[in-house]
Amino acid sequence: MIIRPTSETxxxxxxxxxxxxYRDLPLLINQWANVVRWEMxxxxxxxxxxFLWQEGHTAHATEKEAIxxxxxxxxxxxxxxxxxxxxxxxxxxxxxxxxFAGAVETYCIEALMQDGKALQAGTSHFLGxxxxxxxxxxxxxxxxxxxxxxxxxxxxxxxxxxxxxxxxSDDKGLVLPPKLAPIQVVIIPIYRKExxxxxxxxxxxxxxxxxxxxxxxxxxxxxxxxxxxWKFNEYEFKGIPVRLAIGPRDLENGTIEVARRDTLEKETYxxxxxxxxxxxxxxxxxxxxxxxxxxxxxxxxxVVDSWDEFKDVIENKGGFVLAHWDGTSETxxxxxxxxxxxxxxxxxxxxxxxxxxxxxxxxxxxxVVFAKAY
RNA sequence: CGGGGUAUAGCGUAGUCCGGUUAGCGCGCCUGCUUUGGGAGCAGGAGGUCGCAGGUUCGAAUCCUGCUACCCCGACCA
Numbered sequence: 531m532i533i534r535p536t537s538e539t540x541x542x543x544x545x546x547x548x549x550x551x552y553r554d555l556p557l558l559i560n561q562w563a564n565v566v567r568w569e570m571x572x573x574x575x576x577x578x579x580x581f582l583w584q585e586g587h588t589a590h591a592t593e594k595e596a597i598x599x600x601x602x603x604x605x606x607x608x609x610x611x612x613x614x615x616x617x618x619x620x621x622x623x624x625x626x627x628x629x630f631a632g633a634v635e636t637y638c639i640e641a642l643m644q645d646g647k648a649l650q651a652g653t654s655h656f657l658g659x660x661x662x663x664x665x666x667x668x669x670x671x672x673x674x675x676x677x678x679x680x681x682x683x684x685x686x687x688x689x690x691x692x693x694x695x696x697x698x699s700d701d702k703g704l705v706l707p708p709k710l711a712p713i714q715v716v717i718i719p720i721y722r723k724e725x726x727x728x729x730x731x732x733x734x735x736x737x738x739x740x741x742x743x744x745x746x747x748x749x750x751x752x753x754x755x756x757x758x759x760w761k762f763n764e765y766e767f768k769g770i771p772v773r774l775a776i777g778p779r780d781l782e783n784g785t786i787e788v789a790r791r792d793t794l795e796k797e798t799y800x801x802x803x804x805x806x807x808x809x810x811x812x813x814x815x816x817x818x819x820x821x822x823x824x825x826x827x828x829x830x831x832x833v834v835d836s837w838d839e840f841k842d843v844i845e846n847k848g849g850f851v852l853a854h855w856d857g858t859s860e861t862x863x864x865x866x867x868x869x870x871x872x873x874x875x876x877x878x879x880x881x882x883x884x885x886x887x888x889x890x891x892x893x894x895x896x897x898v899v900f901a902k903a904y
Numbered sequence: 905c906g907g908g909g910u911a912u913a914g915c916g917u918a919g920u921c922c923g924g925u926u927a928g929c930g931c932g933c934c935u936g937c938u939u940u941g942g943g944a945g946c947a948g949g950a951g952g953u954c955g956c957a958g959g960u961u962c963g964a965a966u967c968c969u970g971c972u973a974c975c976c977c978g979a980c981c982a
Contacts, residue, residue, distance in 0.1 A: 567981080567982085568981095569980075569982095570905080570978095570979070570981075571977095571978085571979085571980075571981085576982080577981065577982065581982090583982095630982095638982095649982090650982060651982095652982095685982095687982075689982065720941050723940095756943090757940050757942090757944065758941065758942070758943095759940085759941085759944080760943045760944090761942095761943090762941095762942050762943075763942070763943045775941070777940095778941090779941070787941075903982095
């Protein structure tokens with residue numbers, strides 16, 4: 531185990547040895563590492579003393595290239611959150627007080643959990659030349675001048691699993707987006723006698739093969755030790771997106787029952803072409819989960835212009851609050867002290883809009899996002 | 905680190921204030937029969953150092969002392 535204050539120390543100590551010429555740039559090192567942090571208080575899946583994360587560190591010849599890199603990584607994280615986790619995120623930059631120590635700019639993606647609290651799901655930093663100067667990392671440019679390199683760093687962690695769970699789950703258990711579900715479809719036979727199971731299995735295995743041929747992961751649960759009802763609940767608990775049930779009645783009618791985890795709806799389909807129908811349903815579930823989370827966020831985002839309303843929303847409703855802020859950390863601190871809400875992000879695509887700070891009444895030209903956060 | 909709480913069968917718990925049969929219940933587990941399209945029913949059964957170490961008492965899950973572990977809230981933080 532290696533103990534160091536922050537990853538940058540070990541990375542930049544090494545980069546100093548590796549970087550001499552503009553020909554050595556850009557440089558990107560990504561690592562997956564278990565890290566240990568001293569935390570006064572831990573929180574399951576969100577803030578544990580030890581966790582697995584991915585961290586990338588880059589070095590560039592120009593400021594422009596480094597900024598582009600940190601923005602690109604933020605986009606990649608946002609795309610993963612939205613397209614794969616079906617979790618909408620706000621992209622933006624952190625206020626100076628929430629900024630990573632040593633960064634010139636900290637970019638972040640912020641998600642809203644079902645309990646109305648915000649969760650930072652990933653960060654990307656433009657480090658300027660801060661670490662290059664601290665670790666004396668210079669390169670010789672094409673023009674034969676000695677210059678400090680420009681840097682970025684970025685990462686996401688197993689915290690994303692906590693985010694996934696809190697974004698979609700319901701009272702029946704976990705809800706997994708199809709694109710991330712280890713098992714996307716489960717097939718459950720319904721039968722009385724051994725002979726019936728044998729008949730059903732023939733059909734079930736055929737469906738399983740057809741689904742697998744389309745790249746869909748399937749489990750055929752023909753265990754005789756549990757009853758169908760028990761299995762239904764079990765797979766709902768585990769968040770399997772689609773459940774197929776086949777019984778004697780289906781064999782007679784050439785049908786199959788399809789149940790969706792996201793809506794809990796059941797529907798009986800003709801078994802013909804079932805693999806294409808299921809594939810389509812998986813896509814619908816992926817899309818529906820995202821839309822559901824997006825609607826939830828929209829329903830829980832409030833545009834607020836007065837301090838009383840601000841306090842009321844933060845205290846009684848939760849969610850994101852869009853309000854004007856005078857840009858000072860003094861105001862930010864006071865708001866936090868009085869309401870526990872912090873500036874989660876200053877949206878990148880936020881429209882500029884003249885207004886007055888919700889706390890101090892001083893002029894402001896953009897709304898920022900406040901929320902209570904994990 | 906401060907405040908609060910909990911510890912009893914694989915899991916969840918009652919009993920603890922006010923000491924007294926064999927520590928009760930639900931789920932799970934085992935056996936048999938009946939069941940199987942939403943967590944099966946009936947009958948019988950197995951399973952307990954009551955967190956650990958001392959003490960008080962004729963007698964301790966219960967009272968006292970010390971310890972340990974875990975949970976919640978706060979400060980810290982992603």
